[in-house]
Amino acid sequence: MKAVEKRAQAKAEYNAFLAVCPSRQLLDRISNKWVVLILCALGGDNSARQGEVANADGPKAMRYSELARLLAGVSQKMLTQTLRSLERDGLLTRTVTPTVPVTVTYELTDLGLSLHHLTRGLRSWAQTHMDEVLANREDHDARTR
Missing domain, CATH: 1.10.10.10 (Winged helix-like DNA-binding domain superfamily/Winged helix DNA-binding domain)
Structure with a gap:
């Protein structure tokens, strides 16, 4: 899977275990x-x-x-x-x-x-x-x- 596809998947599923997932930033903040x-x-x-x-x-x-x-x-x-x-x-x-x-x-x-x-x-x-x-x-x- 290409990096672009991984980012799209991470965004669609919000899987914090994926490095590119935006929910990881939220976890860091809270x-x-x-x-x-x-x-x-x-x-x-x-x-x-x-x-x-x-x-x-x-x-x-x-x-x-x-x-x-x-x-x-x-x-x-x-x-x-x-x-x-x-x-x-x-x-x-x-x-x-x-x-x-x-x-x-x-x-x-x-x-x-x-x-x-x-x-x-x-x-x-x-x-x-x-x-x-x-x-x-x-x-x-x-x-x-």
Whole structure:
């Protein structure tokens, strides 16, 4: 099969195992830690700690400054780039309200909410199993020294 045919097949079937498939780019984008945390925050999971049930309030709109405060360690540039890419992909909406100063809020779309349900599970798994992972790392490092 020629390269052109492979690209056409990958596009028609969206098979992420094929190097030329556009869904592979999407997987790369949505597997980013900032994307996962933004989706969780906008999905209403921002108050859940290890062992606690996620905030039952559900999805909510948040201002840029709220997201920046919540996402410890994210740079202004990274947060802006990530929000723009999520808006471009149709996962969130950006609403500008003409106030003084201007109010900008971000909110999940239905598509973003469907992805949020998956990322919430990833975040929960990571928080629940972090002690085990750290112990395994220590064991591995002790064996390989």
